[in-house]
Amino acid sequence: MRLKKGDLLIVVLLVIALLSTFGGRYVKEMFLSGRMDKTAVIKIDGEIYATIPLKRSNERQEIPLSLSDGHYIRIVTEKDKIWVEESSCPDEVCVLTGKIDAPGESIVCLPNKTIILIEGTKKTDIDDISI
Amino acid sequence: MQRRKRSPKPSLIILLFVALLAGCTPLAKDTGDSQEYEPVSESEFLMGTVVKLTIFDEAEEAEALFRKAFERIAEIEEKMTINDEHEKSEITRLNQEAGKGFVKLSPETFYVLEKGKYYSEISNGKYDITIGPLVKLWNIGSDEARVPGKTEIENTLSLVNYQNLLLDKEKMSARLAVPGMIVDLGSIAKGYAADETAKILKEAGIKHAIVNLGGNILVLNERPDGTPWRIGLQDPFTARGDYMGIVKLEDESLVTSGTYERYFEDGGKRYHHILNPETGYPEENSLLSVSIITKNSIDADGLSTATFLLGLEKGMQFIEGLPDTEAIFITSDKKVYVTSGISKEKFEITKEEYQLVQSGVVP
Structure with missing residues (x-):
């Protein structure tokens, strides 16, 4: 099975969405968490x-x-x-x-x-x- | 054919995920971000303890507000202290005039004194606002703490009697009937100061804050995220700051009286600071601490000492008989007793070795 262009776009969007929600929080916690400073x-x-x-x-x-x-x-x-x-x-x-x-x-x-x-x-x- | 059939599937699944995520995101933001508040806090040594104020609102003039609150607490201390060089203390003046005439007081000093006498009355003198001569004799918490002689204690006991504190509300004045009597507001003035601090914060538009006067807690409303404040309850056996349970508070005060707060050791024996006005010695019963929850901190403060001195059984009955007042008792065998108004949601034990005994029931 092959992904169509539309599918690829959705995958990219999904990755961005994932990063900006969970990833973003993870990165933020890394820098802000008590352990760091x-x-x-x-x-x-x-x-x-x-x-x-x-x-x-x-x-x-x-x-x-x-x-x-x-x-x-x-x-x-x-x-x-x-x-x-x-x-x-x-x-x-x-x-x-x-x-x-x-x-x-x-x-x-x-x-x-x-x-x-x-x-x-x-x-x-x-x-x-x-x- | 097969290919054609399958091809819509990935995009459908992905679309479903995206839809799910889109639905999730605002939710995650609500619970996640609102907990990342940046409280501002300031501490100062006042009333013989550490006063810590924490504001959780966005307050531009937080510094000025802290200063205003600390100044107010200092003012209350100045009026009501008995450990003073301060000549300004109204209570010191009242004590100096013991055996003589009435002394005119400011309305707020009168109010605190009246509360102190009230709690002495309703606890039948188990708590006594004129405990001063005994407190001075033991001096617990200072370098000069020592075990007094038997005769010393006996001679001092006759000076402790709240009935000899006469109050004239109309003239806003008070009189100690016997020379040598000493009123000590140490068990109640911090509660009043917490209430006054809360008033200042509220007037400035602060909605979410914690006032901590040497471990007496008063919270303004709830947390910024709308959930109740979570306040730890000191474990009587371990280091300061280590808690055995969590009490949830909303616009309430929580004050604990415990044997571990202030004490000294002599000849291998520990003497704590909660003195029994009938025996003249630190109260020895099954309790290690009593925590009181009320709306106003002055009540929680006075009641925590009174209830400790009443002991588990009588203390439980005493609190059950008061409206809008709850208590948590911790005994030396690590059992925890709570009044009937304390639900499982209100108070949870976080250390396994502590055992909750059914609400409102005392063996």
């Missing part, structure tokens, strides 16, 4: 202290911060994860939070007024969390 933002008392792109190729990086009144917090990032290794706060909620790597996740140290949050395209199942 994640940034950790460290904020101290409302001010941005540092922004760190989180990539799988990142080597271990230690960020020791001396805060007011002898307080301190030591943040570590390796590959695409970031966490608080050590903190002078009494309850260590920040340390216990563990490693985070997904956009929308955050670590908060209230006594040290430090927030670490990951920005990027949101790809989680929830919009926020009740604590």
Whole structure:
């Protein structure tokens, strides 16, 4: 069986239609997805202290911060994860939070007024969390 | 002959596919693209916690709006705090005048105080808005947290009694009858601040937003795509940010009181921040957390503490007796109890080890 000219045209149209719908979304997701561009933002008392792109190729990086009144917090990032290794706060909620790597996740140290949050395209199942 | 018969087939099939695709495309666009909204978010340290505001509408003046909301929250904090150097706190003034005369308050401070007294009354003092002296004694959440001596606790308990908080609505003033009494709005003021923040956002025309005051959630309407917001419920056993279930909310507030929120350890024992005004010690019952869903956040905030202190059985009855109020209880053996108004669609458990016990039934 042979395809007629009309059939060929329809096939071409079909391919274009497919590409522009599914293909387009796939390409878009590739570029926009959280895995591609994640940034950790460290904020101290409302001010941005540092922004760190989180990539799988990142080597271990230690960020020791001396805060007011002898307080301190030591943040570590390796590959695409970031966490608080050590903190002078009494309850260590920040340390216990563990490693985070997904956009929308955050670590908060209230006594040290430090927030670490990951920005990027949101790809989680929830919009926020009740604590 | 055979060729002729077959030749229309491919084009027919292809045409069918194209027709199908054409039909599918708008649908895929509707569900796909609307979820790719780009929310704008801003956080600040206020009221002793992190306040996070997220707007999902296209708002050109989002920055100005965030600032306005944060300023409003700061204003509420200034009026109602008891941890202050701020001389402006009306509640500090009320506490300083304990045992003396009435103190004039602003309408909003009076409103929050009145709500606090109301929840103290309807929980028969299991929750007490005059818990301040005990809170100061334990100091949980600060560097100076410690287990007080027995006598210290006994002496302090006599100062805790909401009935000695007298309110005069006409004169918009309040009085603490006994010297040394301390009102503490810590269990309710964040709820009020969330409601006021929502008001500011609504007045600015915002339709889809999340107000998060240290884990107290208030949502404006539904998601931009029309589906309910999905809010995770903190797993009491694991790290902050890890959830055990998802609650769907629409124009509601969800506030959780849990033992894991603030605590300190001493001699291998954990002391959490929800103090029982009758014993003077952190409340020890089967519960690890109580989450309340109401329209206004001030109610969810006050009720979450009150219900926690009432315990599972009485707390369940208490909430079932209140209109438009629902609750989710998590016990230390990982059982989950919900009030009768919480459907399977409203709340789903996402971690297998948690077991849902039939709605509204307590053994």
